[in-house]
Every structure is written in C-alpha cells, then in structure tokens.
Amino acid sequence: MTFKNPEGTQMDRLNKMLDHIKTPDLQCQSLAQQHLDRLTKPPGSLGRLEELAAWYIRVRGKFPPTLPKKALFVFAADHGVCEEGVSAFPQSVTAQMVFNFLKGGAAVNVLARHADAEVRVVDMGVDFDFGEIPTLIHRKIARGTQNMSRGPAMTQKQALAAVITGIDLAEEAAKNGVTLLGTGEMGIGNTTASSAITAVLTGSDIATVTGRGTGIGDETLVLKQAVVRLALNVNQPEASKPLELLQKIGGFEIGGITGLILGGAAHRIPIVIDGFIATAAALIAAALKPEVTAYLLAAHQSAEPGHQIALKHLGLSPLLAFDMRLGEGTGAALGMSMVDAAIKIVNEMATFEQAGVSQKEDDA
Amino acid sequence: MTFKNPEGTQMDRLNKMLDHIKTPDLQCQSLAQQHLDRLTKPPGSLGRLEELAAWYIRVRGKFPPTLPKKALFVFAADHGVCEEGVSAFPQSVTAQMVFNFLKGGAAVNVLARHADAEVRVVDMGVDFDFGEIPTLIHRKIARGTQNMSRGPAMTQKQALAAVITGIDLAEEAAKNGVTLLGTGEMGIGNTTASSAITAVLTGSDIATVTGRGTGIGDETLVLKQAVVRLALNVNQPEASKPLELLQKIGGFEIGGITGLILGGAAHRIPIVIDGFIATAAALIAAALKPEVTAYLLAAHQSAEPGHQIALKHLGLSPLLAFDMRLGEGTGAALGMSMVDAAIKIVNEMATFEQAGVSQKEDDA
Numbered sequence: 167m168t169f170k171n172p173e174g175t176q177m178d179r180l181n182k183m184l185d186h187i188k189t190p191d192l193q194c195q196s197l198a199q200q201h202l203d204r205l206t207k208p209p210g211s212l213g214r215l216e217e218l219a220a221w222y223i224r225v226r227g228k229f230p231p232t233l234p235k236k237a238l239f240v241f242a243a244d245h246g247v248c249e250e251g252v253s254a255f256p257q258s259v260t261a262q263m264v265f266n267f268l269k270g271g272a273a274v275n276v277l278a279r280h281a282d283a284e285v286r287v288v289d290m291g292v293d294f295d296f297g298e299i300p301t302l303i304h305r306k307i308a309r310g311t312q313n314m315s316r317g318p319a320m321t322q323k324q325a326l327a328a329v330i331t332g333i334d335l336a337e338e339a340a341k342n343g344v345t346l347l348g349t350g351e352m353g354i355g356n357t358t359a360s361s362a363i364t365a366v367l368t369g370s371d372i373a374t375v376t377g378r379g380t381g382i383g384d385e386t387l388v389l390k391q392a393v394v395r396l397a398l399n400v401n402q403p404e405a406s407k408p409l410e411l412l413q414k415i416g417g418f419e420i421g422g423i424t425g426l427i428l429g430g431a432a433h434r435i436p437i438v439i440d441g442f443i444a445t446a447a448a449l450i451a452a453a454l455k456p457e458v459t460a461y462l463l464a465a466h467q468s469a470e471p472g473h474q475i476a477l478k479h480l481g482l483s484p485l486l487a488f489d490m491r492l493g494e495g496t497g498a499a500l501g502m503s504m505v506d507a508a509i510k511i512v513n514e515m516a517t518f519e520q521a522g523v524s525q526k527e528d529d530a
Numbered sequence: 531m532t533f534k535n536p537e538g539t540q541m542d543r544l545n546k547m548l549d550h551i552k553t554p555d556l557q558c559q560s561l562a563q564q565h566l567d568r569l570t571k572p573p574g575s576l577g578r579l580e581e582l583a584a585w586y587i588r589v590r591g592k593f594p595p596t597l598p599k600k601a602l603f604v605f606a607a608d609h610g611v612c613e614e615g616v617s618a619f620p621q622s623v624t625a626q627m628v629f630n631f632l633k634g635g636a637a638v639n640v641l642a643r644h645a646d647a648e649v650r651v652v653d654m655g656v657d658f659d660f661g662e663i664p665t666l667i668h669r670k671i672a673r674g675t676q677n678m679s680r681g682p683a684m685t686q687k688q689a690l691a692a693v694i695t696g697i698d699l700a701e702e703a704a705k706n707g708v709t710l711l712g713t714g715e716m717g718i719g720n721t722t723a724s725s726a727i728t729a730v731l732t733g734s735d736i737a738t739v740t741g742r743g744t745g746i747g748d749e750t751l752v753l754k755q756a757v758v759r760l761a762l763n764v765n766q767p768e769a770s771k772p773l774e775l776l777q778k779i780g781g782f783e784i785g786g787i788t789g790l791i792l793g794g795a796a797h798r799i800p801i802v803i804d805g806f807i808a809t810a811a812a813l814i815a816a817a818l819k820p821e822v823t824a825y826l827l828a829a830h831q832s833a834e835p836g837h838q839i840a841l842k843h844l845g846l847s848p849l850l851a852f853d854m855r856l857g858e859g860t861g862a863a864l865g866m867s868m869v870d871a872a873i874k875i876v877n878e879m880a881t882f883e884q885a886g887v888s889q890k891e892d893d894a
Contacts, residue, residue, distance in 0.1 A: 212854055488579060
C-alpha cells in the first residue's frame with residue numbers, strides 16, 4: 167500500500183522504498199539447499215541451522231555466501247506515557263542506558279561482541295541533551311513522545327521522520343557493506359506502546375498482549391492495561407493505517423526499527439529482529455509492505471505474552487526460547503551468532519565427494 | 531551405587547570416581563546470582579543465559595569465573611547390530627567420518643570452531659585399522675561391538691574399559707585446564723543402541739523411544755524397533771544394573787561418553803551433552819551416580835523421539851530446539867557457545883553502580 171503525500175519528499179522517499187521491496191526469489195535458496203544436501207550429513211539433519219543458511223542466501227541472492235558483516239542498531243527514545251506510571255524503572259534510565267551502551271557495558275554490547283556484530287546507538291528521541299558525542303548517532307526527533315493515553319504520541323511529520331531515519335541507517339549500512347542487520351531498542355515505557363500496536367495490528371484483546379515488561383507487579387499491570395485501553399479509545403487508530411498508528415501510539419525507536427526493516431529489505435539485507443518491541447515495529451513494517459516478512463528472522467520468543475501473538479501474525483517462528491525479556495537487541499545478537507554458524511556450515515563443511523564418505527542408501 | 535569387583539583395579543577406579551562425585555554446593559551459585567542481579571538489567575531478564583552462568587559457576591565452585599576453556603570429545607565406534615540393516619548409511623561411514631573429523635570438514639568441526647572449542651577424536655572401537663595417526667586418540671577396544679540382537683554387545687571387561695577410557699580423557703582434560711566439556715559421537719547404528727538403553731532406563735515402550743536416526747523410512751523403522759525388542763529379549767538387561775546394560779547393548783562410544791561425564795563431574799567440570807546418544811550415556815551415568823545430573827547441560831532437543839523422554843527422566847531442560855538430528859556433538863558445540871555468552875555476561879556487563887543507572891522502583 168502507498169500513502170497520500172502529506173509530507174512531500176519524505177513520503178515520496180518512503181513510497182519509493184516500499185516499491186523496491188520484492189519477495190526474494192527462490193533460485194539462490196535452491197542452490198543453497200542443493201549444496202547443503204551434498205555436505206557430509208544426512209539431508210536436513212542440521213534442522214533450523216540449514217533453514218537459517220537457506221534464508222540468508224535467499225535474501226542476499228548470492229551463492230556461495232560470504233560470512234555476514236553484522237551491525238546491530240539500538241534505537242533509544244522516551245515515551246510520554248511513562249508519566250502514567252506504567253514502568254518499573256524511572257524514565258531517566260533511557261538516557262542512562264544510552265551511556266551504558268556507548269561505554270560497552272550493557273548486555274547487548276556483551277552479546278554483540280560475542281556475535282562479532284558492531285553496535286550502533288541511535289538517539290531517536292531521548293529526553294536528555296547528549297550534546298556532542300561522536301559515537302552516538304544523533305537523530306533526535308523530540309525529547310520523548312507525547313502521552314499516548316491523552317492524545318497522539320507524535321505528529322504525522324515526526325512519525326514519518328522516525329521511519330525515514332531507520333531507512334537512512336539501513337542505506338548507510340548497505341553502503342558500508344553490512345550484510346546482516348540486527349534490531350535493538352531502549353525506551354522506558356516501550357512495552358506499553360508495543361502492546362497497543364500489537365493489539366491493533368493483530369486484532370487481539372489488550373489484556374492478552376500487555377505484559378509485565380521489565381518486571382511490574384500485579385497492580386501496575388492492571389494500570390498498564392487500562393492505559394493501553396485509554397490510548398486506543400482516545401486515538402482510535404486503525405489497522406489499515408499503520409503509519410497513523412505509529413503516529414498515535416509511538417514511539418520514535420519503534421518507528422526507527424520499522425524504517426530499518428524496510429530499508430534493509432529494499433537493499434536485500436536480512437534482518438534479525440529482537441523481541442516484543444522489534445516485533446511490534448515489524449508488524450507496522452509488514453502492514454506497510456507484507457513482503458518484508460521474508461527478510462526477517464525472529465531471534466527469540468520473549469517472555470512478554472504479546473510477542474507470541476505478534477510472531478504468529480507475521481508467520482515467523484522464533485529461533486531461541488531462553489525466556490529473555492530484556493530487549494536492547496540481546497536476543498538479536500544471539501540470533502546473529504547463529505546465522506554466522508549456519509553460513510560457516512555452508513562454507514566450511516566438506517561434501518561427501520570431498521571427504522570420500524559414502525552416501526545414504528536407498529530405503530525401502 | 532557401587533559394584534562388586536570383577537575386573538579388579540579398573541572397577542576400583544570407577545568406584546573411586548563415583549565416590550568423588552558430590553552434588554555441587556550452592557554457595558558460588560548464590561554469589562553468581564547476587565552479581566547477576568547487580569548488573570544493568572531487570573533481575574532475571576536474561577532468562578536461561580543467567581541460568582547457564584549460575585550453573586557453570588556452581589559446578590566450577592569459583593566466582594568470578596574465567597571464560598571456559600572448551601574441549602569437545604567425539605567418540606567413534608561401530609555396532610555389530612548394523613548387520614541387521616537398521617541404518618540408512620553403511621557401517622563404513624563411521625571410519626570415513628573419523629577421517630572427516632580429523633581433517634576438520636565435518637559439521638562438528640565447523641560448529642566447534644564457531645564455539646572456540648577444541649575437537650578431540652577418539653577411536654573407541656571403529657571397525658577399521660587407522661594405523662598411526664597422531665591426531666587421533668587411539669583407544670580401540672575392539673573392531674565394533676557384537677550384534678546386541680543375538681547376544682551381549684560386549685564383555686564385562688570391555689564395558690568397563692569403555693567407561694574408564696572416558697574417565698581417563700576427562701582427567702587428562704582437567705590436567706590441561708579444560709573447564710567445559712562437550713560430548714560428541716559417531717557410530718552408524720548407535721541410535722538403535724541408544725533406543726534400547728533409553729527404553730530400559732526410563733521404562734518406556736520401545737516404539738516410543740525408537741526413531742528414524744539418520745533418516746530411515748517406514749519399513750526400516752519397523753525393523754529397527756523389532757531389533758531393539760529382540761536385543762532386550764535376548765539380553766534381559768535390568769535398569770538396576772547400568773554397567774551390565776551397557777555391556778549387553780553397547781556401544782563403546784556410549785561407554786566413553788558415560789565415563790567422560792563421570793570423570794568430568796568428579797573434577798567439577800561442567801559437561802554439555804549433545805543429543806539422543808549422549809543422553810543415553812547420561813542415563814547410564816545417572817543410574818551409576820544420580821548426582822551427576824547437576825553437572826550436565828542438555829544442549830538441545832533433538833528430533834529423535836526418545837530424546838525428550840530421556841531428558842525428562844534426567845530432569846534436564848534442553849537449551850535449543852533446532853530440530854537437529856545429526857549428532858557428532860553439533861548441538862553440544864552450539865550449547866558451549868551459549869555458555870561462553872553467559873559467562874561473558876557475568877564478566878563484562880556493568881553493574882547499576884558502575885554505570886550510574888537507576889534501579890527498579892518498588893512496585894505496589
């Protein structure tokens with residue numbers, strides 16, 4: 167689907183990007199599968215590792231593949247809805263964690279190093295003045311969104327700017343030779359926004375898609391669900407208008423991830439999505455352009471209840487089930503490491519012929 | 531439990547090893563958990579990664595931990611039962627794959643390199659004369675077991691030798707500073723033996739624990755189940771006599787894994803077990819000494835139907851579910867990589883205090 171043109175060139179740019187996204191053809195995947203079946207193992211016996219390899223090769227459209235060059239973008243932004251008391255952590259933690267990411271001390275830094283992925287931190291709209299920090303990508307749209315339970319979280323222009331920022335970063339990554347993207351985020355309050363987005367785009371009950379986020383208790387959970395309900399009542403977002411949904415609910419980091427997914431898909435870069443927030447962003451991306459789902463790997467099943475519903479809606483099967491609920495891109499980093507392992511299988515294993523190993527006998 | 535002494539010093543050695551295995555105390559695990567809760571993330575939000583870290587630290591009995599030094603032992607042996615036609619591959623593949631392991635071209639080599647684990651290949655009883663190969667660990671007990679469906683697969687002495695070999699290798703690894711062991715195997719026909727072992731030690735129906743192995747069709751599956759039934763009828767193994775069960779069913783590689791588990795546990799080395807065959811060996815180890823289960827991580831849930839039953843019997847929850855059914859130690863290698871990631875979380879993440887991040891607010 168495409169849009170009318172309220173913001174001129176920005177909207178043209180988005181529409182052009184959407185036009186570029188095609189379902190990746192199956193030719194390379196078929197070459198990959200033929201090769202996998204010649205390797206010294208029973209056909210299909212590496213299960214999802216073989217699937218990962220075939221997916222990566224299909225999206226890239228190139229066989230044999232090279233080992234992925236990996237970048238994980240952590241989009242940070244604040245949420246006006248925090249003033250309703252929906253989170254277990256104060257809003258100031260968003261900015262504090264940005265410093266932690268920049269210093270390399272957060273979980274996503276550790277796991278991205280483990281996966282040999284570069285972490286890029288993006289200020290999409292943190293309620294803090296970072297001044298000049300060269301390692302931070304400065305794309306602040308505003309100091310946090312407005313409170314979605316009292317009215318729209320953003321203006322139309324802001325929502326579009328958030329998505330375009332993600333597209334910009336994907337295009338820059340493509341130019342730099344990145345061949346595997348990971349999504350990460352930080353934003354106190356963003357499971358609240360993600361619950362609202364998931365409820366609208368999957369047509370689910372608010373209660374079934376609204377969970378404990380970073381670890382709220384029973385009373386706060388009831389409040390959080392009421393706040394999501396209020397936001398949907400006040401804003402009346404519609405599933406058929408995904409960009410307007412993003413505008414009404416937020417947040418800037420979710421828009422950034424949506425853009426990264428769209429930009430990545432347009433450049434045939436496979437994207438490993440993290441948990442609940444990333445999947446809410448993927449729901450928006452898929453509502454804009456259903457073909458993007460072929461470019462996505464769901465790294466893990468998070469502990470957040472709405473996540474499973476969102477993944478099912480997208481037709482994605484999560485790779486890991488570690489009961490993680492941290493976000494940041496921690497699951498994506500682990501998933502990226504598994505994609506590496508899968509590509510190494512393709513590139514480093516001997517074939518039956520090379521190794522002089524007898525093949526499977528015909529079975530009655 | 532301990533045994534009478536049919537083989538003199540060998541049996542003394544095994545009994546001494548069993549005496550050394552104690553349930554690891556919880557003191558270090560508690561230190562680890564306290565530290566994990568000070569790191570910049572909601573408590574428990576890294577789910578199973580935190581469990582992995584706490585498990586490793588508990589077994590090692592040392593906090594803070596160092597990054598694991600990892601060795602993955604691939605035990606290879608042949609099975610007399612192959613002559614019944616239970617496998618999709620000819621028996622000669624066992625030896626061919628040993629050469630593939632030594633050249634580094636098999637799946638386990640690729641994934642072990644990915645996990646930064648050394649692969650050690652052990653000839654426990656392959657039906658092939660390897661001559662002098664310095665990179666192969668020569669511990670051949672016989673050129674394959676006898677056909678378990680016609681009588682005992684091994685002598686008592688052979689069964690004990692197989693277990694002692696695994697213990698020897700664990701002790702050598704301990705001396706070399708290895709702090710994380712992985713188990714692997716190669717042996718055409720060894721899912722047949724593992725099905726028989728699992729049926730006896732879990733008290734399960736043969737049909738529910740006997741699957742398609744490397745990929746047999748319907749007719750061969752029926753034959754395989756009949757062969758397992760015959761082996762149990764002929765040999766009448768008892769769950770209360772695990773070493774005798776190993777002797778009657780085989781194989782040498784399964785005995786080697788059993789020994790590696792026991793030796794590892796005696797030296798407080800955590801052990802990542804692979805799939806169905808490794809878990810059958812773990813069932814024997816746990817029948818000899820129930821305390822060993824605390825030392826085990828089940829790397830993955832394999833596609834083989836008996837595996838889930840065996841893991842449940844051991845009280846182990848598999849880490850990955852990739853629908854893999856290759857064996858060799860491929861799942862163990864991936865699991866070892868995840869243990870590394872977990873230890874890096876402990877050692878590299880910033881605490882709330884270090885990073886100046888506000889902690890969770892009290893919740894009503």
